[in-house]
Amino acid sequence: MSKLNQTLLGMWIISLAVLVFVVMNLDNESEIHVVEGQMNHTVENATNNTSKAPTQVAEPEIVIEPEPEPEPVNKKETVRLAMIGDVLLHYRLAQYKDFTSSFASVAPLMQSYDYLIANQESPPVGNKYALSGYPQFSSPPHILRDIQQAGVDLVTIANNHTVDKGEGGVRTFFENLDAQNMPYVGAYKNQEDKNVHRIIELGSIKIGMLAYTYGTNGLYLPKGSPFIINYIDESRIKADVEAIRNEVDVLAVSMHWGSEYVYGENDYQRHYAKVLNDAGADIVFGTHPHVLQPYKKWVSEAQHETHVFYSLGNFFSTILTVPNSMIGGIASMEITKEGDNVTIGSPRLDATSVLKDADGIYRVYPLKDVEARSVKNLEWVKKVVGSEVSVY
Template identity: 30%
Template sequence: MTVLGSGDVLIHPALWQQAAADARAQGRPGYDFGPLFAGLAPAVRAADLAICELETPLAAPQGPFAGWPDFDAPPQVLAALVATGYDSCTTASNHTLDQGSAGVRRTLDALDAAGLRHTGSARSAAEAARPLILTTGTGVRIAQLAFAFGFNGHSVPAGQPWLANRTDVPAILAAAHRAKQAGADIVVLSMHWGLEYSHQVTAEQAEQADRLLASPDVDLILGDHAHVVQPMRKLHGKWVAYCMGDEVSRHAVASEESREGALVRFTFTEVGPHHFVASRAEAIPTWMQLWPQLRAIDLPAAIADPRTAAGTRAGYHAALARITGYLDSLGARRDGLVIG
């Protein structure tokens, strides 16, 4: 069975303006985020479990909406995530508390209404203590955990330590162990960490990954936050994707690096009763198109598409080469990573 992870769903104002334009083009009011993600849908839908990283809290359907530094994004994006093929979203990021406890509750209520499972923040101590375990169509039970390094100076309200998961390695290991005891065959850990806009893995990331993957209770780490692609590598026979970049975003300064991302896909094989290993690791480089419309692009698929213009294809090849270099900078292909 396959698990797919992806970069930050980072809803800047330009993205909801594009969604409004896409709705108007169809003669409808409101927001349609579907075209933004449509290019990635075939890869996402093909996975047995697809996990998104929802970077921003969600506002009420009619707004008001807000961008950086304290996000409050249109919840209409969730319909597009469901249509794209996502099963769950992580909600632990440095922006989790941008709108306080009310924003956490509003976001999780919206995810519930959309039918997307979630982990990383909670509305109660009981919810925080209950591990998220999803069962695939083949009967494999996969637990998901999500933690963030901090909350941009926003304090967790007194008496609500369960509201958002802050990174603490012993606490993560304890949560992973509880998930295995609750019947999880595989534990997937999402980590919001690292240095923004840096392709280099920090010493803290490397040390935390080593400690976490040394545990028999953690089977895979999916990283986010840096907004650029960072390396993948194997540690203790298991994979860490240090940062998958952004899946969708429109930064004020849209550098090529912040437009690059990766869908990462892992095939797990049962090698003993309820003992699974990632027997195959793949990365699909992605690209955030800024013109004529904002669109997320599956680079290998776009390069192979005969309708892609020659000049555009050359730019895609250059982005693919850069992303490949970042992913492989710690020897991931030597460890078996397939890119493209």
């Protein structure tokens, strides 16, 4: 055989061997695969892999659901707003060097309310004007200190004795209020002072406060005076209520009105009670008659409720010619706020009595503790203020 034929035969045998090899390894062909990122794979890798690679199963995606927002919790808050009647120091009281003893027995009760207002009727200007009683009063300034220590948080100074000592007396009044850091309402240093709304904040509850008087005994501030006295006027009241109403949850108003020494309200008081009710006031505390008068609840056509204590009587005063003027009371209303809902209710009167003790000092007592000594008892008070009020 020639070398050429031998070469061709050898090549044919090699080709046949390769063909046989390929046929025998067709079942392993699926084992040759390309993994992304690898560039070199050899037949050796395929021939050495005698078992199928395990199938890769993608891990399931874990979805974390956000926790639901908690339902808003409406915090419930309840406070009691209260006011005492006239603090009117006749000359025998104006001479006291300290009033702590006079309020000692009633101070725990005064401090039990969340906020307490007083009608400081006699001007505390005795540091610049001679002490005096009726008809034009000048009281010692330390009455402010002592009622504050006893529990009073704010005084209304819109009453018929505010201008007893003229413009200078009004100026001194404000100086002494500032010296004692005593908040006030009803008379103002100037228009800027009046424009500052008196808003009492007790927790989340906001209480607005206004005050007015029927007059000032024919005495008036001179023209050009910066001082302002809030006189009862229908258009003024409506404007003042409108200005503050949307800023507060509750609006309380002190009204110095009514007939002296009369145990029932008059037409003037009823008219302005309706004005206040229609305007949007919630609570009205009345002063000036020097004796107790009834409580009434007014409901407007729009179903707005206004709680009216027509007169709180005297808190600390000695009108000896009218013995029943020694009986007064601390009137209060309970205010509850839950979310945006505000309710006002539970009218209450804690009756008080002014008595002269054996040492000659006049003191204020809770009436329930001294009924045997007082000119009137709790049953009499209940008849005057009415059955809608809880009397203690």
